[in-house]
Amino acid sequence: QEVGKQRLRDARIQAVDYLILLLAGACLGTIAKVSDESFGAVGYTYTVIAISLLCKIAALRSFSLDKLHYWRESASGMSSLAHFLAKDTVDHFNTIVKPLVYLSMFYFFNNPRSTILENYLVLICLVYCVTGIAYVLAICFETGPAQLWSVLLPVVFTLIATQDKTKGFLSRFEDFCYPKWAMEAFIIANAQRYAGVWLLTRCGALDKKGYSVRDWALCLYVLIGFGVVSRIVAFNFMV
Structure with missing residues (x-):
């Protein structure tokens, strides 16, 4: 209840x-036109960076603004x-709504070829992932350094x-970079909509990047896994 009241005060x-997010979606959607040769990779690169930056910075507020309050309440037995x-539960609202706002x-x-549902599912997993990482940064660092790390990573x-x-x-390190899995999921979803004479182009482009059309669900699972692991790490640092 206390957390809910705090979030109502943060409505503005x-x-x-x-x-x-609306402005970012409009600007990036206009700037990055879909290319059949790259399956819209440029637009999705911008999307991953923008969503990561905006959602991480916003998620930092969940734990960085009331550390003293938490320590005081924790000492009293909370x-x-x-x-x-x-x-985290209250933040799930943003995990669901922010991808919709951006999309x-x-x-x-x-206007990519992939469906809005496919893009939405990838963005939900991406936001869940970066929110967990933001928790770790907010708990481990002061506000200033945490924001810098949220921009740099x-x-x-x-x-x-x-x-x-x-x-x-x-x-090997690339496999631990969450943007790799988000980008792969976006591009695979787009590439699956190409057929006919585009099949050879699709196969060549995906092979060049090391992607497989069968790995779309795996990419989502990995993003969710990053989110779960980062939350476990954040909680351990908090206590």
Whole structure:
């Protein structure tokens, strides 16, 4: 109940978040036109970075603004697990709504071949993933450094994930970069809509990136897994 009242007081901030997402969706959807050769990879690269930045910065507020309050309540006997789950449960509203807000503009202006449902499912998993990472940053760092890390990580991880087939250490590290799985899910969903004479192009483009059309569900599971693991890590750091 206390967490719910706090979020009602933050309604204005939430409204600003949604407005920024609308503007980001419209701008990125207009700038990044779908290319049949790349299956809209440019637009999805922008999407992963934008959603990661905006949702991470917003999720930092869940734990960075009331650390003193939590420590005081925890010392008086409040359950840390209940506090963490309450914060996370309330944030699930944003996990569901923010992808819809962004897609309402991005999908209209960009018009990819994949369905809006496929894009929505990928974005839900992506937001769930980055929200968990933001919890870790908010709990481990002060507000300033946490915001810097929230900006740096999506950019660096996305640059690594958008490389063509890599080898050695970078190839192994790429599997731990969540943008790689989000990008793969977006591109596979788009590529599956190509048929006929585009099949050869589709196979060549996916092979160049090391993707497989059978891995769409796997990408979503990995993103959810990142979100679950990051929440476990965040809770352990909190207590």
